[in-house]
Amino acid sequence: MSDEEIGRVDRYFRKVGVAALELTGDLSVGDRVRFSGATTNFEMDVDSMQIDLNPVESAGAGDDVGIKVPERVRPNDSVVRLSSGSAALSPEMMRIGLIAVLVIAAAYMLM
Numbered sequence: 001m002s003d004e005e006i007g008r009v010d011r012y013f014r015k016v017g018v019a020a021l022e023l024t025g026d027l028s029v030g031d032r033v034r035f036s037g038a039t040t041n042f043e044m045d046v047d048s049m050q051i052d053l054n055p056v057e058s059a060g061a062g063d064d065v066g067i068k069v070p071e072r073v074r075p076n077d078s079v080v081r082l083s084s085g086s087a088a089l090s091p092e093m094m095r096i097g098l099i100a101v102l103v104i105a106a107a108y109m110l111m
Contacts, residue, residue: 003080003081004025005025005081006079006081008022009073009075010064013066017068017070019066020065021067023059023060026059027060027079027081029048029049032046032081034082035073035079036077037078038074042070050067051064
């Protein structure tokens with residue numbers, strides 16, 4: 001997956017270390033994102049996010065979400081999705097991996 005801007009920072013809540021984001025694209029728990037701006041530049045995995053203080057697994061364009069960040073961010077910092085945790089291992093790859101494990105287990109039991 002190529003880098004894709006998915007939003008901008010609206011506000012930063014220093015005491016709790018939370019960034020309020022205005023999304024222009026999709027974001028899910030497990031995605032890896034980069035924050036960048038004039039004095040901001042770091043990457044992180046999205047461990048959790050909230051909309052109106054309610055936990056959500058994903059959000060899309062037009063949503064305002066809050067996520068915990070390890071560093072200070074500033075209004076208008078860019079948020080870019082680097083990779084998607086859910087896309088990292090497709091269902092097809094999981095199926096192939098399971099078949100491989102079963103074949104190896106069967107071969108071991110026949111020895």
